[in-house]
Amino acid sequence: MVTYLYCLLAPPQADAIPEGLLGLGGTPVRRIVAERSGAEALEAWVATVDERMFRVVPPGSQVTTLVLAHNEVIGAALATGRTPIPARFGQRFADDPPCLADIERRSDALSRALAKVAGCVEMGIVLAPSTSRVLRNLEPIPIPARPRPEEPRAGRRYLEGQRSRALTNEARRLAGDTELRRLTAAVTHLVRDESKGIATTGVASVSHLIRRDDAQAYRAALDAVVPASGFRMLITGPRAPYSFSE
């Protein structure tokens, strides 16, 4: 059995964990406190879990189940009214003492991180291609007729096709970036910090650290903005400040 770390909070609250809160593998969540001389103590939400949970190679769906369980515990921590620093998924220690020792060793930096996110939550914008654009992208590419002797050969045509695709992908990425900036402008007045995601599979995203009380205003401001043609927008959050806890 190992100690699994979910998140860190300050200041400690003795009865903060909801009764019956279960985490990974249905194990109960508990709290341990890293005391610090002359400074505020740090509270860690942990669980004692079976190490085999991580050694067994589960199918992808089980990975998702574990990740969602991790996030639910951190959501419960956020619901206490304090803003937790989420731990990266999968961090575990041989027992409580080494976990506490590592927290205490990094306590100054952790306290600064907690102070930065205090009273805040993370919201986000996910920008994806609209259905019409996806369908357009799926339109068949005409197959060129057999080249005449003076025309480029297959190898060159292949390379030219690759270059064309790369240019198209880059153009899409730039268009996504531009649109994301335009949408973000609607909430700039609420944003205290920003963390940009990496565009993959045509999806771009950005995370914003905002005051907890501003979550509704953030959504309302974005709801009033119409995404440009070819894009659809999703608003995520409020959630714990994953993107601002590194």
Added chain:
Amino acid sequence: MTADRRDPLNGEFSDEQLVLGDLLNHVLDKGVVISGQVTISIADIDLVMVDLRLLVSSVQTMLKRQSGVHGDVPLLPPGAPTG
């Protein structure tokens, strides 16, 4: 991190899939690293145990690193399962 779950009818991710994917990316790729060991998922390869000193990454970080330090760090420890 996960298999391509695009809707086969129209070829795009549903809103639910996008939100779930975004959340999975955040939980796997963000958050404070104290120490100890972490478990990650790489593409369709199931959970792989790595030591923090070797590599802590999810797919997005991995992709980001491919352009910069590709090959500098071992992706998997010797003897790790590969699928």
